Amino acid sequence: MVAPQTDSTRIPxxxxARKSTDAKLEQKINSISVQCASARSYIESQQHAGWYALDEELMDNNISGATMERPGIKRLKQLILEDKVRIVIxxxxxxxxxxxxxxxxxxxxxxxxxxxxxxxxxxxxxxTPMGRLMIQIIMGFSEFERELICERVTERMHAARKNGQFLGGRPVLGYNIKPxxxxxxxxxxxxxxxxxIFSxxxxxxxVKTVALELRNRGWKNKRWITREGKVTGGSDFTxxxxxxxxxxLIYIGKVTLKDEIFEGQHEGIVNSDIFDRANTILSGNDLTKGNRNRNSHDALLKGLLTCKACGTAFVHTGTKKKSGKG
Incomplete structure (x- = not known):
């Protein structure tokens, strides 16, 4: 005769269950409902050992397994800390x-x-010791598989950029993403x-003067609607x-990936000469930012003097005498 189980012999x-955001890693057999049904059946098969399922089932839907910042995992830890769980399936x-x-x-x-x-x-x-060993072996292969997939995705992105493709993301002012x-x-x-704006x-x-002028005109940054129907962007220029x-560089028909520049498949908006002139001025202004306090007059001719031959803005520098005085 089998002795009746008590609360002390029952195992909660x-x-x-989790379903990834990456369709390439998922199959129908990995759906949340299938995972839960499979786990319930297994628990029922272990009732003789005192197993019983908690009413609460933890699920993370459309969340990557590369992060542990998941609601289901956080709730799991909480249940464990409250001493309500002995087995996670x-x-x-x-x-x-x-x-x-x-x-x-x-x-x-x-x-x-x-x-x-x-x-x-x-x-x-x-x-069991064998179970712990097998886990490390299997998880090692699982991580290897994930890294291979990430590597392939990176390679595809690089190939697409070299081909001048737009890889998605937020559109910029002047462009829309095709349907x-x-x-x-x-x-x-x-x-x-x-x-x-370039003119x-x-x-x-x-930049500060132009940003203020754009705000006075009521001109805004790019405003768009996401796939989920959320309106975003449309803020004042800073x-x-x-x-x-x-x-x-997108405005002259280029695309970038890290430090590499490629010819884009899209049409540019700004003439290359205009873009280069604007960025020459921008670079000159950036160089003088650190010199603003080198004299009491704060470079009064800054931005007013340019090279007649190339249009480059003159920059000011300070000197220091041996006496330590400027």
Whole structure:
């Protein structure tokens, strides 16, 4: 006759499931519902050992396994700290994490609180030495797979950039993203403003002055609607945002990846000569920023004197005599 189980012999088990944001890493068998159903069946098969499932099931949907900053993981730790869990059950180990270091850190937390991890499809239980060894081997391969995928993605991005493709992200003033995506088209009304901004800067030679003028005119940064329908952008120009606009190579039909520059597939908005003139002035102004307090008159001719041959702005420098006086 089997002795009836008491509260002291019953083992609380919590189910954890995760579905990644990367469709290439996911299959239908990895859906949240399938993972949970598989875990429930496994727990039922272990009722003779005292296992019982908590009513609460922890799920992280569309969240990468490369990060541990997930609501489900945070809740899992809380349940463990409250001493409500003895076993965590997952469909596969990579549902917990695809990073070996992060996974082992979590396992240390489990062990410190007397919690075991069970993988349904891999038949692994960390309460045994063999189970702990197998986990490290499998997670090592899982991390290797993730790094290979990241490497391939980086290679594809580099190839796309070399081909001049727009890789997505936020559009800039003067361009819209084509409906089919991954390509830019000129917004003619905004393009007129972009050209005017470059012209204003070449005349004024001051980012701060032009930014103030743009605010007085009511001109804003790029405003767009995300795929989720959220309106973003459309803020006033600041010195920083205007500086970035003037230096953006996208306006002369280029694309960049890190420090590399490639010919873009999109049409430029600003003439290369205009762009170069603006950036020559911009570079000259940047060089003089550190010299503003070198004399009491703060370089009164700054921005007014240029080289007649090339148009480059003259910059001022200070000298120091041996006596220590300027």
């Amino acid at each position: 088990v919590v189910i954890y 997952v469909n596969r180990l990579d549902r917990i994490s695809r990073s070996l270091s992060q996974f082992l850190e979590l396992m240390t937390f489990f062990e410190a609180h007397g919690v075991s991890l069970v993988s349904v499809t891999q038949n692994i239980n960390t309460s 089919e995506g991954r390509a830019l088209e000129i917004d003619e009304l905004e393009a007129i403003r972009v050209r005017e 204003m800067y070449i005349k004024q030679r001051s 010195v920083s945002t205007l500086h970035n606009l003037l230096k953006n």
